[in-house]
Amino acid sequence: MNIKEKYIFDEVEAYRFGFGPLGPPLMSVFMFYLDGLVIDTAQSNMHQYVIEALEGKKIEKVLLTHYHEDHSGNASALSNFFNVNVYGHDITANKMGKDFKIRFYQLYTWGKSGITSLSPLPPLIETERYKLMPIHTPGHSKDHTVYLEENNGWLFSGDLYLGERIKYFRSDEKFKDQIDSIKMILEYDFDALFCAHNPVPEKGKARLAKKLSFLEELYGEVQRLCLKGYSEKAIVKALGNEKDKLVKFVTLGNVSFAQMVRSALES
Numbered sequence: 271m272n273i274k275e276k277y278i279f280d281e282v283e284a285y286r287f288g289f290g291p292l293g294p295p296l297m298s299v300f301m302f303y304l305d306g307l308v309i310d311t312a313q314s315n316m317h318q319y320v321i322e323a324l325e326g327k328k329i330e331k332v333l334l335t336h337y338h339e340d341h342s343g344n345a346s347a348l349s350n351f352f353n354v355n356v357y358g359h360d361i362t363a364n365k366m367g368k369d370f371k372i373r374f375y376q377l378y379t380w381g382k383s384g385i386t387s388l389s390p391l392p393p394l395i396e397t398e399r400y401k402l403m404p405i406h407t408p409g410h411s412k413d414h415t416v417y418l419e420e421n422n423g424w425l426f427s428g429d430l431y432l433g434e435r436i437k438y439f440r441s442d443e444k445f446k447d448q449i450d451s452i453k454m455i456l457e458y459d460f461d462a463l464f465c466a467h468n469p470v471p472e473k474g475k476a477r478l479a480k481k482l483s484f485l486e487e488l489y490g491e492v493q494r495l496c497l498k499g500y501s502e503k504a505i506v507k508a509l510g511n512e513k514d515k516l517v518k519f520v521t522l523g524n525v526s527f528a529q530m531v532r533s534a535l536e537s
């Protein structure tokens with residue numbers, strides 16, 4: 271049961287895609303469009319629907335928030351089909367310039383991203399009506415970059431937000447970097463948070479601030495228990511709940527609450 275949905279927030283078009291050959295999709299992802307710009311490209315398992323959604327539109331540039339396959343999945347397909355450049359951070363360009371390995375659950379849920387040659391990000395990306403500023407926000411991944419349209423108060427936030435009280439990390443996420451990146455972004459003004467998995471069209475800044483409080487609190491708790499002599503396992507047991515069970519099982523432990531604790535201890 272695939273998901274293909276379209277939402278309109280002001281002049282921003284949001285397309286939600288989920289791939290589910292054996293039932294409901296495990297996860298879904300948003301691709302955004304405004305005034306000739308495509309921001310993130312959804313999963314390659316849905317490539318024909320992604321092309322269909324954009325066909326007939328003015329397409330001038332494709333921007334990536336990071337290299338993860340649910341964001342970069344159709345970068346190469348869109349670049350070839352619409353004959354446009356794909357832009358991203360230098361680290362994203364390095365990753366996308368060669369084949370990168372993904373796990374089985376990623377292949378099933380999203381599919382692989384094609385090798386893509388990226389153009390370097392200019393300080394400002396201008397369309398006829400808008401100006402987007404790329405801001406490097408490492409933590410979720412090293413290359414993670416958000417795009418801010420200051421005049422309209424729109425933040426295309428990739429995977430910076432996801433939710434106020436997130437329950438798990440991937441094994442490569444960095445706790446302290448996420449806190450620093452969110453703090454830095456909260457210095458800017460915006461209202462709409464165009465998150466790639468959970469868009470918040472109004473009062474998005476307040477929601478991102480709540481996520482920061484949650485992460486800081488959890489970070490403090492982990493440090494407190496560590497100082498009391500708790501092992502990593504004991505901290506996971508003391509602070510965790512069962513909410514990561516399914517995702518931990520499906521990803522063979524690559525995504526879990528334990529990964530959050532590990533990352534907080536490493537910081």
Ligand SMILES: [Fe+2]
Nearest residue numbers: 336338410429
């Ligand atoms: Fe991601």
